[in-house]
Amino acid sequence: MKQDKTLPPEEIERQYDYMRRVREWNREGLKACVLTFGCQQNEADSEKLAGMAEKMGYTLTETPADADLIVVNTCAVREHAELKALSVTGQFKHLKEKKKSLLIALCGCMVSQEHRKDGIRKSYPYVDLVFGTSRLYAFPELLFDCLLTRRRSFCLDAGDEGNIPEGLPSARKSKSRAWLSIMYGCNNFCTYCVVPYVRGRERSRRREAILSEAKELLETGCREITLLGQNVNSYGKDLYDGYDFADLLREIASLEGDFLVRFMTSHPKDASEKLIDTIAENAKIAKAFHLPLQSGSNAILAAMNRRYTRERYLSLVEYMRKKMPDIALSTDIIVGFPGESEDDFEKTLSLVREVKFDNIYSFLYSKRKGTPAASSPDQIDEKVKGERFQRLLAVQDEIARQKSASLAGRIETILVEGRSKTDDTRLTGRTESNRLVHFIGEDGLIDRKVRVRIDRGEPHALYGTLLDKP
Ligand code: SF4
Known part of the structure; x- marks a missing residue:
């Protein structure tokens, strides 16, 4: 084995000890609310934060106004995600004014950025605890210190890489x-x-x-x-x-x-x-593969330091489809990367038409401070970015519409996730190929696998009829 970066078990035991100490320190009946911004890794991290909060005696709530501890797990992947997390945190100022004992913690990728540290310290004086992703496991210790001293705590040494914590509790959603x-x-x-x-x-x-x-x-x-x-x-x-x-x-x-x-x-x-x-x-x-493309132009891929070419990407897709003709392919595409010419963008469109992805997650390029692309002099005008984005959506919508329509009549096994967010008369689940399916059904089917006949397909969702009796 090469270099194992797992934290020593004693470190995790120490954190369990702090969980016990916080539980003993706090009065009973306290509530914690964990809010998550960003990717699935953040979702997974938040389940750990919530699991630790439960072990510290807090009951979980989804309503910040009811909470005695609010944890905001932030994201830094795009400016929009950062601004949203900061704006939500800003709304908690009045909660703190009403309830002096409320503790507010900020963590995750945004706070780990060097340029954010001073801003958070100065502009959010009501935030008690700030810690980076590498210190997530130390949440109980940091919280205990905060409770004991009533001093603000900042723990942002993102350079710590010997930090794979094993055995933390998790409150899975x-x-x-x-x-x-x-x-x-x-x-x-x-x-x-x-x-x-x-x-x-x-x-x-x-x-x-x-x-x-x-x-x-x-x-x-x-x-x-x-x-x-x-x-x-x-x-x-x-x-x-x-x-x-x-x-x-x-x-x-x-x-x-x-x-x-x-x-x-x-x-x-x-x-x-x-x-x-x-x-x-x-x-x-x-049989579903999410393979981020980012751009169909070799010049832009090189500028992005992606270290593959359009040809390599297409040969992977060809091999996948040879082995699994029905595989569902999804991708990420960045529109308006610095230096992207009309010709570069057309190359992206032509690749999208050629591959016919089942789903595309497309994003307008967003400058991230400290990254090489942010200081490029060739930034693309926002209007041009927006117009290209709409063209990409139109191409993909047509592909998705045709693909979804072709699924009508198929019988799919899906794992039921819950009520549809847009229509609570329907349940929602996903096919093996990760397509959303909505159908009429009882709550008792949630978390179960059922068979559904697809009646019709829209670009971003399928509608079906339940075949299994509840
Ligand atoms: S592969 Fe590239 S885009 Fe993905 S996380 Fe690493 S640096 Fe970011």
């Missing part, structure tokens, strides 16, 4: 679906991205720890596990000689039980034929 982090950080330094600066370099969890968590999840009723990492295809490179992500995926898929395993996010430069073969050969690995 869903009984049937779970996030499972397999690694942290990123080594890639794409020129638009802050992740390597705020989450540090790649650190893989030990395979035994991942497998044991997966088994525990399955034993407690989980039916779908999503493996998480900024670049899951790099899993194990820092830890093992030869054992890689495809090997891990195969081992998880060989565990007993009726479940599906998904993963995100992949990097095209590291996606291998071995990985694609592993997905094709295992019924328990969802």
Whole structure:
């Protein structure tokens, strides 16, 4: 084994001791509210923060006004996400004025950025506790210190990379679906991205720890596990000689039980034929692949430091479709990266037309302070970005409309997630290919697998009829 970055177990025991001390210190009946901005890794982190809060005696609430402890887990991937987290935090000032004992904590990627530290300290004096992603495991200790001294606490040493905490409690939001982090950080330094600066370099969890968590999840009723990492295809490179992500995926898929395993996010430069073969050969690995493209122009891909070409991307797609003709493909695309010409953008459109993705997550390029792309003199005019964005949406909408319509009449097995957010007469679930399906059904079906006949498809959702009796 190469360098194992797991925290010593004594450190985690120390945190459990602080959880006990906070519980004893606090009066009974206190509530905690954990708010999450950003990606699935943040969702997974928030479940840990909520799990620790529960162990410290807090009952979880979704209403900040009811809470005695509010934790805002922030995101830094786009400016919009940062401004939203700051604006939400700003609204808590009046809650603190009404309830002096309220504690407010800010954590996550945004606060780990060097340029944010002083601003938060000065402009948000009612925030008690600020800690970066590498200190998430120390939340109980930091909170106890805050309670004891009533002093504000800032713990932002994002350089700490020996920090894979094993064995923290987690308050999972869903009984049937779970996030499972397999690694942290990123080594890639794409020129638009802050992740390597705020989450540090790649650190893989030990395979035994991942497998044991997966088994525990399955034993407690989980039916779908999503493996998480900024670049899951790099899993194990820092830890093992030869054992890689495809090997891990195969081992998880060989565990007993009726479940599906998904993963995100992949990097095209590291996606291998071995990985694609592993997905094709295992019924328990969802036939869905999210492969961020970002741009269809080789010049822009080079400027982004993505280290693959349009041709390499297309050859991966071709191999996937040869092995799994029905595989669902989704991607991320950044519109208006500095220097993107009309010709570059047309290359992105032509690739989108060629691949015919099932789903695209498209974003307007957003300057991130401290990244090379932010200081490029070739920034694209906002109006041009907006117009290109609309053109991309129009192309993809037509592709998605045709694909969805072609699914009418199919019978799909879906895992029911809950009530539809837009129509509470319907339940919502996802197909193996990660498509949303809405149908009429009873609450008792939530967290269960059911068969649904697809009646009609719209670009972003399918509508069906339940075939199984409740
Ligand atoms: S691969 Fe690139 S975009 Fe993804 S997290 Fe790493 S640096 Fe950011």
